[in-house]
Amino acid sequence: MTRLLTHPTIDWKDDGTPVAREAGDVYFTAGDGLAETRAVFLKGCGLPEAWTGRDEFTIAETGFGTGLNFLALCELWQANRPHPDAWLHFVSFEGFPLTRDDAARALKTWPELKPYADRLLAAWPGPIRRVHHEVWQDLGITLTLHLGDIHDTLPQSEFQADAWFLDGFSPAKNEDMWAAELYGRIAARSKPGAVIGTFTVAGAVRRGLADEGFNVAKAQGHGRKRERLEATLLKPSTSAQDVYGLRGSASTAKRIAILGAGIAGASAAHALSVRGANVTVFDPAGIASGASGNPLALLMPRLDAGDTVQARLLIDAYLAARQTYSSMDGAHETSVRQMPKDTAELSRFAKLLADPPLPLEDLEAISGGGLLHKRAMILEPQKIVASLLEGVRVQIGTVNIDLRNRTVNGETFDAIIMANAMSAIQQFDWLKLEGRLGQVEFVTGATRVEADALASGHYALALNDERLWGATFEKIPQDADATTSDTAREDNAEALKKLSPWWRRDAKDHQVTSRAAIRATTADRLPLIGAVPNLEAMLEAFSGLRTGRAAETDAPLLPGIFLVNGFGARGFTWGPWAGRILAAMCLGGPVAAEVSALEAISPSRLILRALKRGEI
Known part of the structure; x- marks a missing residue:
């Protein structure tokens, strides 16, 4: 199986009817597709009456196909939104995504849409195995599109x-889209009383749904189809154990405090406020004062040769960041030339290009065995963080926290999100965050140029009259301060020499300034995003892990306490993706990520792993 998906022919x-050649079937009948959608799916699911009085509806x-069903639903929602703060969530699964041009040609039939x-x-997604996510704030709509084989994506x-x-x-x-094993998955992801609408009355479909607790009935069909199906879930499935604490809050958190005004906190604040939360950000030092405060930052993908959980979530995070920053002041699209730093990386790049995870629009080979990352970005961090915090209340100065009562500076909140880097270990020493000192060098006043970037272990950036290069990643003691050093400056100078950018002379002709900051890093180099577990209760509930027993209960959590931390050197990559995960956990709605990815970044993983290893 190739990592990129295949567009249908x-x-x-x-x-004007579009026909998928491989499947030998139509997406819809030209001139009648919208009417069929309204009759079979909208009416078949009792819409809009079913969402009357609801705060959210999923x-x-x-089969996303052309997106016609989604667009018809958007039109209906806008005309019948229960109230101005209500949200509609749409989740879809597609294994063979159309090209943008084919989708546009199909949809032009209906000017009303x-x-x-x-x-x-x-924002039409490319053929990348990922979870694509859109938030239409003005309409109160989210779209979560799982791209890949439904037998892989639905369970995830x-x-x-x-x-x-x-x-x-x-x-x-x-047959794959109607396989018997999928009906149980559908039931498991349905609320009690959930309804189903479909055009088919095939016996296997009726039996499959009935076997999983649905009451199935035939209804009058549309057009040339005499009958269709409607089904209602009468027997809810038993929920699987939430060992990693992925479901977040039991109730919606509307008033939320965020500790930290760097890229982690700002991204969380942005995602939550877009979804309608009342957010306050607290920071003792100021906006983007720590590791998020360099003059320039580079956003480029970290690509692995293997199709692993980490590889996929890094791609998801990169694309989410690029999508978020693209319309912001301070984001500058560029191509990054990345040369292999050694023979091992040369081999890795070759394997990567043999089965690329990104399409040619984003990635191609260059001479010397390198990679060209197209549509990457050079960022101006101060502007990006300020844009993310636009409209959010920010308080700078002393921060007094009472996690038990969920108060910050005496003010009570429904939830507290800790985005305060190394300071988080003051409350939770079991996080075992490592501080890594990152130093960069930069100059201003050089010749003004368009955005340009090189990377090979280190990186060199040029934007307007600024040049920046680095960065070191030195392990330091927990109580160490962020101080610059001549040794780090020399390391960066040697790296710049090897990168050999065309502007290297500017580093000699202008005054060089050094800046150092501490990056909070985890042992496995993955971030900490999600609900904070109750350590003592976890040790008791999962004590059997020490002797090889399976985990068989929900993770006990600290009510309303969340983490977004451990970003290491990739803060601007992780930020927006982390924000949308937290928005779903705090406010409800689908989580736009694979379950395996959520487990990989769950704070609970640290305790579960330590128990299995007998370390605690």
């Missing part, structure tokens, strides 16, 4: 649906 009938779909279609097409999803659209190609022509 589309044949177009004379009347609909899931098998153009405002929504234009918006969707502007985290949400509870009020309704389902089953809209794969005909069961006779696309």
